[in-house]
Amino acid sequence: MEEKPSIPIDIARLALKQLAYSKVPPTPDNFRKVYDDIAGVRSRNTEFIGLSKAVDSILKDAGKARAKYLNLAKAFQMALETQDWKEVEATLRQLLPDMTSDGTSMSWGNVLRDLLKHFEIDAKNSGVAKKAESLEHLLMEFDSDPETMLRKVHELTVSWRNGNGHHLANVPVSDAPEHADATAGRVAILWRDLLIEALELGLLSQFKTVPELTRKTQLLLAQARSATTGAEVEKLGVAFKSYWRKLEANTSVQTKFNQSLLKLFRLLIENMGELANGDQWLHGQILMVQELVEKPLDLETLQDIETRLAGLLSKQGALKRSLQEAKQALKQMAVSCIELLGTIASNAGEHHEKIQQYQQWIEETQDILELNAILENLRQDMQQLQGDALRTFEELKESHEKVIAADLLIDRLSLELDQASELACKDFLTGILNRRGVDDALDREFSRSERTGKPVCVALLDIDHFKNINDSLGHDAGDEAIVHLVDVATTALRPSDLIARYGGEEFLIILPETTVDEGVQVLTRVQRELTKHLFLHQNDRLLITFSAGVSQRKPGEIPDVVVMRADKALYKAKHTGRNRVIGA
Structure with missing residues (x-):
């Protein structure tokens, strides 16, 4: 089957x-x-x-x-x-109105008439006070539930009619003082336990570096645990007022301390920027840290800067090591050249002395055979000198070529080191712009749109169920899925469009000269391309989908407003089935 x-x-x-x-x-x-x-x-x-x-x-x-x-x-x-x-x-x-025992619809008019009759009957005896007390308890108990209150008041009048006294009929109200006291006691214990837990978990752990507040918190905990009477609770309240004042003062001090540290850090970064004016490779690092301290700090921004800075430092470190090796090689070649020139000078001196000696021997000899021997020796020495000169020339030529190559390598590595600073604007995984880089691109495109009057759209897209990919296949597979989406999207987008990595699995696309309807069509085309090009991981084919929101810039709008509108459209796409593109 x-x-x-x-x-x-x-x-x-x-x-x-x-x-x-x-x-x-x-x-x-x-x-x-x-x-x-x-x-x-x-x-x-x-x-x-x-x-x-x-x-x-x-x-x-x-x-x-x-x-x-x-x-x-x-x-x-x-x-x-x-x-x-x-x-x-x-x-x-249960949505229908309650019915009385005789089949008529229960209403406040009928119930109130019954109440008035009972009060008129008992107007001359002491039963009215007890009935009024029972009614008051009931009204207080069901004040927030009018329908239940109507039913319970009706049951009360029926019980009076049947002669069942002045008690509430089947009403779980607090008409007994013992029951009220027990309930209040349980509630008080719950509140006390919540207070103790808040002090222990919420505050005590925050004051490890402030001994005075730690001690006061511990004293309050002990006092809260032992408070069982009204007087002790009142004393606890007074102690809490003093504690909150000290806590507020400490918060103010901590805030000022953090602000002073941040100002000091800003001054240090500005000074570093001025000192490193000639070192282009430092500019990317300084700009990233400046970006960090000029905005309100949050954990996501810190983690993003940390990741980008770590990648930049790693690349620059490798380039600096290569640059140092090239400089060392150039220095070694210079030493070799100097040694070679010294050898040439030494050889030239020796040959000069030999030639003078041969000249003296030739002048002094009178024997033709001896003269022939002297000339033969001179010829051999001249051949050796010529060979030494040729070898030295070749060595000098080779050293010169190596010096030129090393010099070119140093220039190239220096340029790459300077350019690595610009990578602070790019995502190290995909090679596309990162959040910092896209901010500059948004400002540039929005200025052009304002100048020309042509539309521009911003799209935010988020990979569907990306956490499931990470959890089931691992983070390496998640990174590969991100690279796959970027490759497919880059191919499917128009040459004028620009895609940037905006977050973990979130991307921002700038669509120049595009209306919101056209932007939706562009993103839908990217979705179709993803269905044609499945993600391959360890011989398994997986369909990667995304949800997206598209918004068009209105005249005078800043990037943050347009991106926020696209984000709302993305949220709507996520919560209406995923794998959708919605225009804002």
Whole structure:
């Protein structure tokens, strides 16, 4: 027997094949019916779903004012999901007005008339006071629930009519002092435990570097644990007022301390920038730190700067090591050249002395045979001198070429070191602009749009279920998925479009001379390309999808406003099914 598919995309593919084979039009209702049949679930028609959504919406709107209707909405949906029609009927009946025992509709008019009758009957005896007390307890207990209050007041009048005294009928109100005291005691204990927990977990751990506040917090904890009487609680309240004042003063001191440190750090960075004016390779690092201290600090910004700075320092460190090696090699070659020139000078001196000696021997000799021997020796020495000169020339030529190559290498490495500073604007994983780089690009494109009057759009896209990829396949696979999306998107986008990595799995795309509708079409085209180019990981093919929001800049708007609007559209796309593009 053929096994039924369990993956939704396989079920959908099989459903379409079955519709085509049966020659049934592929309408949404027909598709849903065949899909549910293959998946082995019971179908629900469109009208039924619409009705259930309408009832659920009405109950939830009513639940904003009355918690009862929220509970009914939950019960209604649960009954629908299990198709428990008796429970559906019972839930809907709770929406009807309560009925009295004689079948008439329960209303405040009828209940109040019954109350007045009972008070008129007992007006001349002492029963009125007790009835009034019972009624007052009931009204206080159900002050926030008018419908329950109506039912309970009706039950109270019925109990009076049946002669059951002046007690509340089936009303779990606090009419007994013992019950009220017990409830109040439990609530007080809960509040005390919450207070102790807040002190221990929320405050004590924050004051490890402030001994005085640590000691005061510990004293308050001991006092809170032992407070059991009203007087002790009052003393605890006084102690807390003093404690809050000291805490506020410490917060003010810490704030000023942090601000002073930040100012000192800014001055240091500015001074470093002036001192490093000739060292281009330092500019990227200084700019990143300046960007950090000029904005309000938050954890995400700190982590982003840390990652970018670590990557930049790593690349610059490798280039600096190569540069040092090239400089050392050049220095060694210079030493070799000097030694070679010294050798040439030494050899030239020796040959000069030999030539003078030969000249003296030639002048003094009178024997032709001796003269021939002297000339032969001179010829051999001249050949040796010529050979030494040729070898020295070749060595000098080789050293000169090495010096030129080393000099070129030093220039290239110096240029790369300076250019590495510019990589502070690029994402090290994908090579596209990072958040800092895209800020400059946004300012540039928005200025052009303001100048020319042509539209410009910003799109924010976020990879769907990226956390699942990281958790199931590992972070390396997650990085590969990001690179895959960037490669496909870069190919699918127009030459004028610019994509940048805006966060972990979030990307920003600038779409010049583009309206919001055109921007949606561009992003939809990127989605189609992703479906054609599946992500390959260890021989497994995975479909990477994304959700996106697109917003068009309005005249005079700054980038932050447009990006925020795109982010809201992205949020909407994420929460309406994912793998969607929505225009703002």
